[in-house]
Amino acid sequence: MISAGCILVAFDYDDRKQMLWNKFLDRSSLNNARIVVIDNSFHKNSKAEKGSNAYFEFSGYLEGLEKIGFHDLDQIYIFNDTLFEHHATNMWADYIRDKKPLADGIYGDSRIEPVIWDSKPLKILASWHFLLQGKVAIDVFDKTLREVLLDFDTPLVIDDEYKTYRERYLSGGVFSGYSLSGDLDSKEETERKIKCIDTEHRLGRVLDNSEMMIPYSGWRYEFIHIIDRLLSFRRRFKSRFRS
Numbered sequence: 001m002i003s004a005g006c007i008l009v010a011f012d013y014d015d016r017k018q019m020l021w022n023k024f025l026d027r028s029s030l031n032n033a034r035i036v037v038i039d040n041s042f043h044k045n046s047k048a049e050k051g052s053n054a055y056f057e058f059s060g061y062l063e064g065l066e067k068i069g070f071h072d073l074d075q076i077y078i079f080n081d082t083l084f085e086h087h088a089t090n091m092w093a094d095y096i097r098d099k100k101p102l103a104d105g106i107y108g109d110s111r112i113e114p115v116i117w118d119s120k121p122l123k124i125l126a127s128w129h130f131l132l133q134g135k136v137a138i139d140v141f142d143k144t145l146r147e148v149l150l151d152f153d154t155p156l157v158i159d160d161e162y163k164t165y166r167e168r169y170l171s172g173g174v175f176s177g178y179s180l181s182g183d184l185d186s187k188e189e190t191e192r193k194i195k196c197i198d199t200e201h202r203l204g205r206v207l208d209n210s211e212m213m214i215p216y217s218g219w220r221y222e223f224i225h226i227i228d229r230l231l232s233f234r235r236r237f238k239s240r241f242r243s
Helices: 015-028 057-068 089-098 135-151 160-171 187-210 219-241
Strands: 004-010 034-039 075-080 105-117 120-133 213-215
Touching: 004 015, 004 057, 015 089, 034 057, 057 075, 057 120, 057 135, 057 187, 089 219, 105 135, 105 160, 105 187, 120 135, 120 187, 120 213, 135 187, 160 187, 187 213
Parallel strands: 004 034, 004 075, 105 213
Antiparallel strands: 075 120, 105 120
């Protein structure tokens, strides 16, 4: 029998998020897994473990792995709380419930960014969610993320096109770009987002090179992905035109 764990990293894990998380766990049939919630907010929370927020969701993932005691687990699901705001939560719960990985590896919601890095397209797993299938995959993810975070404060330099792409993404727009660009109202917030983008891209490149990355696939996943993109468009529209 597979021994499973489930980690949620949130900022301000309040009653609403707790309710949504419990509903997701029930619907996805993950409620019997070993569960850890990391709250990265600045106050103590009796509903969750205190996160350092040192590297935002990424440090939360590592702290969640430590808290959950991953060495005796065969499978770990990792989420951050954008699950509740940016994604088709119920559809993802149904997909996760029915997903039966056929091979060990690191599964997730894949992207191919419009970036060429060392003559290869940049393939990543969106950092809101990972499924670590198998003990080797769990160890590789933990080790790789720790190594990638050593460069968290160092800007990722590929070429001028990458810099332009990142700036265009952060500027937002109705049809493309960061869907919450309107919330980047300070230099500090913009720098935080740049560091998180660079970390997501570094992590994706290392996992791709390790051949441990396994993108979700199939018509159900593709349909959910389309719905997520429509939700992203709606956020961009509201962010662009709100007063």
